[in-house]
Amino acid sequence: MVIKKDRRIPRVLIAKIGLDGHNRGAQVVAYGLRDAGMEVIYTGIRQTPSAVARTAIEEDVDVIGISSMVGAHLAVMKKLRGELDKLNASDIPVIFGGIIPEEDYEELKRLGASAIFPPGSQIKEIVEYIHSITKIDTWVCEVPGSLVGRNIDNLHLLGSKCDRCGQTFFPSRRNCPNCLDENTIKQILLSDEGLLHTYVIASVAPPGFSVPHAQGYIDLSKDGPRIFSLLTDYGDGSKLRIGCKMGLKIVRLGRDKENRIIVGYRFRPIIE
Amino acid sequence: MRDTYILGVSMTRFGKFLDKGLKDLAYEPVWNVIYESKIDPHKIEIVFVGNAYAGLITGQESIRGQVMLREVGITRIPIINVENACASGSTAFFLAHKAVASGDVDLALALGVEKLFCDDTGKSLKALSTSSDIDIEGRMGVLFAGIYSMRVRAHMERYGITKEQFAKVSVKNHEHGALNPYAQYRNRVTVDEVLNSRMIADPITLLMTCPMGDGGAAVLIGTKEMAKAMGKRPVRVGASVLGSYGFIRKDEPNITSRVAQKAYEEAGIKPNDIQVAEVHDAVSAVELFLYEELGFCEPGESGRLIDEGITWLGGRLPVNPSGGLTAKGHPAGATGLAQITEIVWQMRQEAGERQIKPVPNIGLVENGGGNVAGETAVVAVHILFGE
Numbered sequence: 001m002v003i004k005k006d007r008r009i010p011r012v013l014i015a016k017i018g019l020d021g022h023n024r025g026a027q028v029v030a031y032g033l034r035d036a037g038m039e040v041i042y043t044g045i046r047q048t049p050s051a052v053a054r055t056a057i058e059e060d061v062d063v064i065g066i067s068s069m070v071g072a073h074l075a076v077m078k079k080l081r082g083e084l085d086k087l088n089a090s091d092i093p094v095i096f097g098g099i100i101p102e103e104d105y106e107e108l109k110r111l112g113a114s115a116i117f118p119p120g121s122q123i124k125e126i127v128e129y130i131h132s133i134t135k136i137d138t139w140v141c142e143v144p145g146s147l148v149g150r151n152i153d154n155l156h157l158l159g160s161k162c163d164r165c166g167q168t169f170f171p172s173r174r175n176c177p178n179c180l181d182e183n184t185i186k187q188i189l190l191s192d193e194g195l196l197h198t199y200v201i202a203s204v205a206p207p208g209f210s211v212p213h214a215q216g217y218i219d220l221s222k223d224g225p226r227i228f229s230l231l232t233d234y235g236d237g238s239k240l241r242i243g244c245k246m247g248l249k250i251v252r253l254g255r256d257k258e259n260r261i262i263v264g265y266r267f268r269p270i271i272e
Numbered sequence: 273m274r275d276t277y278i279l280g281v282s283m284t285r286f287g288k289f290l291d292k293g294l295k296d297l298a299y300e301p302v303w304n305v306i307y308e309s310k311i312d313p314h315k316i317e318i319v320f321v322g323n324a325y326a327g328l329i330t331g332q333e334s335i336r337g338q339v340m341l342r343e344v345g346i347t348r349i350p351i352i353n354v355e356n357a358c359a360s361g362s363t364a365f366f367l368a369h370k371a372v373a374s375g376d377v378d379l380a381l382a383l384g385v386e387k388l389f390c391d392d393t394g395k396s397l398k399a400l401s402t403s404s405d406i407d408i409e410g411r412m413g414v415l416f417a418g419i420y421s422m423r424v425r426a427h428m429e430r431y432g433i434t435k436e437q438f439a440k441v442s443v444k445n446h447e448h449g450a451l452n453p454y455a456q457y458r459n460r461v462t463v464d465e466v467l468n469s470r471m472i473a474d475p476i477t478l479l480m481t482c483p484m485g486d487g488g489a490a491v492l493i494g495t496k497e498m499a500k501a502m503g504k505r506p507v508r509v510g511a512s513v514l515g516s517y518g519f520i521r522k523d524e525p526n527i528t529s530r531v532a533q534k535a536y537e538e539a540g541i542k543p544n545d546i547q548v549a550e551v552h553d554a555v556s557a558v559e560l561f562l563y564e565e566l567g568f569c570e571p572g573e574s575g576r577l578i579d580e581g582i583t584w585l586g587g588r589l590p591v592n593p594s595g596g597l598t599a600k601g602h603p604a605g606a607t608g609l610a611q612i613t614e615i616v617w618q619m620r621q622e623a624g625e626r627q628i629k630p631v632p633n634i635g636l637v638e639n640g641g642g643n644v645a646g647e648t649a650v651v652a653v654h655i656l657f658g659e
Contacts, residue, residue, distance in 0.1 A: 143411050169519060171408065177519050198426035202418045202473035206401040207394050209413035217422060217646060219522065226522060228646055230412045242429045264412070 010134045013061040015043040015052045017068075017076045025098055025119075026067035032123030033065075038130065049076065053083035056092055062134040065126075068098040077111040088148075088187055093133050097121070142253055142264035146171040148189065155250050157190040157265060159225060168225045191221040192248040193270070201237050212237075218246050218267050233268035245270045276372040277499035278507040278656065279379075280308030281613040283489035286456040286601030288389045294326055297385045297488035297606075298340040305381070305492045310502050316492075317377035318350045320367045322360030322384035323605035324641070328399035329390050340385055357403040357641030358554070360384060361489060362514070362608030362652030368493045369512045378495050384610075385488040386603035396484055400604075403642040403649070417481055419643055420555040421473035428475075431572035433560060435475050439466035440578045441556035442480050442598055448585055449595025451626040454610075456485050456601030466556075480556040485601035489609035491616075505620045510539035510634075510655040517647035527651045528565040528638065535636075535653040536567070543567030546589060546655075547632035548618050550611035552640045553596040559583075562638060563591070566653075585626060593618060593626050608639035608652060619658035633658045 014030045016023060023045050030042045041059050043052060056064050068076060073096060084090045093114040100108065100116055108116060115129055141147045149155040160169045162176035164184040175182040199216035206213075214231040232249055234240050246267040253262040282304035284297055306313045321337030332339055337351040356363040361384030368380035388396050404410040427433055443463055449455035461479055469479040499506035515531035525533075536542060543566060551566070553559040560574035568589060569577055577583050583591040594600045594614040597607065615635035617623045635656045642649030 143408050146408075167519065167521060198422040198429075200418045200421040200425065200473045202415055202421065203471045204415070204417065204473065206413045206415055207398045213413060213415060213418065215412070215415065215418050215422065225519075226646060228409045228412070228414065242425060 009037060009039055010063065010130050011039045011041070011059060011061040012063050012065055012130060013041045013043065013052070013056050013059060014065045014067065015047050015055075016045045017047050017049055017052060017066060017080065018070075018072050019046060020068060020070045020072065021045050022069040023067070025069065029065060029067070029097055029123065029126060033127065033130070036123065036127040038127070049079035049083045052080060053087055053089065056084070057087055057089050061092065063130055064092055064094045066094060066096050068096060068100065071099070073098070073100050073108055074104060074111065077108055077113055081112045095126075095129070097126075139261040139263045140256055142262055143171060145173075146265060147250070147263060152250075152261060152263060155263060156192060157220070157227070157248060159188055159190040160185050161188045168223060170220075170225045170227045190224045194218040194220040194224060194227075194246055194267075196240065196242055196244050196246050196269070197226055198242055199231060199240055201234070201240075216240075216246070216267065229265060229267045231268065232266040239269040239271060245272065273373045274375055275496060276369050276493050276509045277496055278509065278612070278616055279311065279492040279494045279498055279502055280305030281491050281616045282308065283454055283606065283610045283613045284487050285454045286485045286487035286603055286606070286610070289486045290389055290391070292387075292486060294323075294330065294332065294336065294340045294385055294387055295343040297387065297486060298383060299344050301488045301490035302341070302344045302346070302381070302383060305490045308502075309492045309494070309498070311379060311492070311494070311498060313346070315379050316346065316349065316381050317379055318352070318368070318371055319346060319381040319383060320352045320354050320364035322354045322356070322362075322364035322382070322608065323386060324355055324357050324360045324403070325399040325604060326385070326387055328402065329387060329395060337383070340383070346381075356650045358552070358602070358604040359514075359608055359639045359641035359650040359652050360605040361610070362637070362639035362654065363650070365491060365493075365609060365612060365654065366512045366514045366652060368491070369509050372493050372495065379498065380493045381490065382493065382609055383488070383490045384606040384608060386605040387486045388484040388603060389486050400484075405644050409643065409645070414643060415473065416643070417473040417476055417555060420558055421476045423561060424475060424557045427561060431575075433572070433575045435467060436463055437560065437575040437578050438475070438480060438557035439463045441553065441559045442466045444578065444584050445553060445556060445559075445592050445596040445598040448593050448626055449599025451585075451624070452595050452600060453624070455595040455599050456483055457595070457599045476555055476557060480598070482554050482597035482602040485603040487601060487603035487606045487610070489606040489613055491609050491612055506659045507616050507619055508657045508659055510541070510657045511535040512652070512654045513538060514650065514652045517644045517649050519645055520647060526565065527647050528562065528640065531651045531653045532566045532638070535655050539655040539657075541634065541655065545634050546636045547634050548593060548615060548628055549589065549591045549636040549638070550594060550614050551591060551596070551638040552607070553592060553598050554602065554640075556598050559591065559596065566636065566638060585628065590628050593623065593628060604641070608637065611637045611639060612654060612656070615656050619656070631658070
């Protein structure tokens with residue numbers, strides 16, 4: 001029997017934070033998840049919250065599993081949450097395993113833990129849970145680095161802003177090309193709306209694109225950059241005017257070789 | 273830096289030459305400039321070869337200049353391959369000028385060759401579409417006629433320039449092209465014909481766009497002594513400036529204005545000193561923007577220049593006397609050097625039926641290429657002085 005996977009294999013980061021050297025539990029879970037077909041990244045003991053948050057992003061994991069045996073779980077969760085927030089990665093779920101008193105469950109969940117697996121939990125339960133929270137389709141951007149969001153139905157344009165010169169850029173970038181500094185740039189969510197600077201409905205299109213081929217420049221709201229985009233839902237063209245209000249539309253463009261959904265951004269006129 | 277001078281200039285006729293290869297298109301202009309310059313070809317110390325698309329179209333990669341010059345016979349010396357989209361030829365010129373200006377060499381050759389026609393038009397169009405960022409704007413099928421059309425619309429909205437005025441640029445350039453034996457198109461067109469030709473990217477019609485083309489052009493750059501020994505009017509390079517796109521903020525001057533400003537400063541002149549210009553009218557409407565960006569008139573005033581005949585042959589500032597890209601053709605890598613060739617011919621009274629009178633002494637060349645982040649990727653502006 002061939003099982004068709006409609007999503008990628010979950011990637012899990014197993015980490016221990018702080019001066020907690022009891023790593024048997026973490027290793028048992030790491031091996032168990034690996035044997036269940038997941039990709040596991042194991043940090044080893046004595047990690048800092050910032051290192052774990054960074055690793056989670058660099059390794060593009062779907063879930064972070066923290067093992068805690070010495071009662072520091074609340075402090076660890078709080079700090080890890082702060083580090084993830086700083087990196088715009090608070091959407092990565094965090095799950096806990098280890099010795100955690102039941103009376104702390106509520107507080108730990110309030111701080112952001114999505115599940116807690118006490119001693120006696122079966123690997124199978126953890127596997128099922130991870131599958132359930134990573135069941136969303138994985139996707140790739142048509143334009144790399146242009147969209148962000150965990151849910152394919154709720155994606156936004158990802159840009160950058162330089163704290164020093166104030167200029168915004170799209171798509172997101174690693175430094176500010178004016179200040180030539182990596183430290184002044186930060187990723188920002190750009191507005192889903194803007195005004196149409198100019199546009200064309202071309203009667204010809206490059207190979208691989210259909211006609212009419214409509215393109216425009218949109219000045220994004222909230223001091224966003226001017227971005228180039230294909231236009232959609234413009235009817236016979238009479239809805240398009242220079243200066244008219246435009247809204248983001250996420251479109252699905254098929255699948256890549258790894259069966260991920262390719263998503264792109266388009267802009268459509270908003271009639272008020 | 274010392275002054276540099278243009279010696280011989282040459283171009284092939286532009287057009288569709290399915291029977292000619294890169295080597296054929298290089299041979300004629302290179303030997304023409306050698307003979308014209310009255311120099312010993314062994315004295316050429318370096319060659320810069322501009323070409324944009326032959327790798328994609330013919331499969332010849334990596335050492336296109338060396339291969340093109342094989343039949344010409346130029347070997348052993350440094351041959352530098354230059355690729356900068358439709359400004360590749362101008363980039364080769366910029367580098368050859370710098371090589372002589374620095375005192376490093378006395379005689380440098382700039383060659384530009386392009387072969388866009390093959391038996392597969394789709395392949396040619398696909399090659400042209402690679403002059404964008406293929407990861408970003410290119411992913412969404414950025415179309416050059418479309419980019420120009422968008423600028424036209426924004427300009428029409430802001431300044432009220434009309435389709436008829438854009439069409440007149442095509443009429444003018446075809447009129448000039450009809451007088452140029454090197455032009456791809458030598459037919460005249462009317463405003464009605466231009467407006468009623470096939471719609472490409474509203475409001476741009478087929479007769480407002482430049483054709484694909486094959487062709488070659490070459491320019492030799494040397495010292496003042498060589499220019500005098502040549503026996504023709506010495507033409508000095510007053511400025512050769514090259515610039516790239518920027519992430520410009522709204523209402524910030526664009527790349528062409530920036531590069532032109534620098535060129536005027538380098539040459540020590542003002543825009544109204546220019547007496548003839550060859551500009552990059554990939555779409556005829558763009559020529560009007562260029563009048564404004566190059567400072568020939570105030571923003572929004574370009575329509576008046578074409579209406580009043582100022583930029584026609586016989587006007588105060590003839591623009592694209594060769595026919596421009598619209599009529600003369602646009603074999604990308606050769607274009608910049610062909611523009612320089614035209615200005616030099618005009619200064620040396622070698623422009624035949626399209627000769628400007630009185631003979632111009634100060635000329636400008638503007639050549640652009642590619643598109644990144646909404647700006648032209650490369651722009652070159654050269655200013656030449658006939659002495």
